[in-house]
Amino acid sequence: MIQRPRGTRDLLPPESRLWQAVEQTARAVFGAFGADEVRTPAFEPTELFVRSVGETTDIVHKEMYTFEDRKGRSLTLRPEGTAGVARAWIENRLHDRSHPLRLYYIGPMFRYERMQAGRYRQFSQIGLELLGADSPLADAELLLVLHELFTRLGFDDLQVHLNNLGDPEDRPRYQQLVRETLAASREALCSDCQRRLDENPLRVLDCKVPSCQVIVADVPPVSTVASEASRAHVVAVEDQLDRLGVPFVRNPRLVRGLDYYLRTVFEVVSPKLGTNAVLCGGGRYDRLISDLGGPAVPGSGFAIGEDRLVDLLPDGFKVRVLGLRRLYLVPLGGAARAEALRLARDWTRAGVVLEVELTGRSLKAALKRADKEGFAAVAILGDDELAAGTVAIRELATSSQEVMSPAEVPAWWAGRS
Known part of the structure; x- marks a missing residue:
């Protein structure tokens, strides 16, 4: 009997009804805030992800599904959605449209990851990108949209973790600070983190190995070298969230696993998930489009792991959907x-x-x-x-x-x- 590949799954009724209901709710909320859907290819030129996600990230280093087509061109099944949206923005000359532009996507992504609860090698993401606005108000809007979506789905215990990653000009100083702080503990780090310390020290802070997490606790937060402009930006985001009643906590240890983020970064976590707590993540990426050959256009966005989201749906939402x-x-x-x-x-x-x-x-x-x-x-x-x-x-x-x-x-x- 032919079986599905490891790391994938079949979504069958009645569970598929939950997925449909979640996606309908997301489309309704995003549309109410002025967003339109964008659909990009499931595979892209490998260079797109190397240049955007970052060559030294775990995603590019060991998680991508990469292959050559019959003409020898290197293609990769998309491991995330933002890079494809940025490429589509450049290629289709969306700069001619009125901005800011709000674009959302719903679809499968692919990463060769270690198998664990709620994590698959083909997984679905629900994402929203806001392009053309560099103000703190744009970041606050994204978090408001997220809060509204989770509220409509019936969640009341999720936590928003927020941090300031500083500006790209701050990155070299912080990388050096991380290297100096961890130099004496280098041999105690896992083999991946020893490599990361040389290639991209920020990725050490994102390691999920418990022993590494203990060691990096001594690293000063990025705010110690962040520019005054980035600090003011993130404080303004927090002020807006306070005004909106969107609960959050400042998490000085938060970094995201993608190299294009700067200033505002955030995650939504669930206490029910324990150490694998992240349900959603996002942040600001003002240099991404220009790094890919387009004009300087600010952007920010987020992506929700739909597999985990459906697994954690509140009972009230499930009853409404499955009790049709x-x-x-x-x-x-x-x-x-x-x-x-x-x-x-x-x-x-x-x-x-x-x-x-x-x-x-x-x-x-x-x-x-x-x-x-x-x-x-x-x-x-x-x-x-x-x-x-x-x-x-x-x-x-x-x-x-x-x-x-x-x-x-x-x-x-x-x-x-």
Whole structure:
């Protein structure tokens, strides 16, 4: 038997309904704040991710799915969404449009990661990018949109962690500070962190190995070398969040795993996830588009790990989605079966959610299936009902039965939904 590749999974009903509901909610919230959807290719030239994410990051160094096509061109399955949006902005000359521009995406990403709970090698992200605004207000808007989305999904215990990564001009000074602080402990670091200390010391601070986390606790925070302009920027973001009532904490140890971030960086964490707490991350990336060959355009954004998000959905949201009322239309006899699809068309147009019995089950077998599958009611259409121009509706919760005309069914259904 052929099986799915390791690190992937099949999303089956009813869980797939949760994914649809989450994505519909995200589209509604993002759209309400003026965002439009963008869809970029699932694979891009490898150079795009090397130049944007950073050659020394773990993503580029050991997690990307890279291959050559038949003409020898190096292509990579996208490990994240922001780089593709930036490339699309440049290539499609979106600078001609009015800015700021708000673009969101929903889709699969690919990383060859170590398997653990809630983490897959094909995973889905929900992301939002805000391009063309360098003000703290833009960062605050992103966090407000996030807060609104999580609120509509029913979350009330998530925490926003916020930090200032400074400006790119501050980076060399901080890298040197990290190297000097950790020099005496170098041999105690994991092999990856020893390499990171040479190539990109900030990545050491992002290590998830417990022993490394203890060692890097002695490293001074990046705020010790951050510019006054970056400090003022992040303080202004925090002031806006206070005004909006969006709860947050300053986390001086927070760095993100992508090299293009500067100034504001943030994560949304869940206490339920323990050490693997991150549900969402983002920040400001004012140099990304220019680094990729475009003009100097400021930007900021975030990406939500949809797999983890769905796993952690509050029970109230799940009940609303999975408890959707459905009607089971059961035709009995050839004449009724010939009429069933016309009724199904008319009723669904009027807002009834239903399923037609197609396999010729008897009424007894159909009622048994309806009870097992959680239908709210069964619409029975037999020869007698057909001759009388009626349909019998049996509610399963009460075992009560009413007879009405087919035209009355949508109003009856709406009154009980």
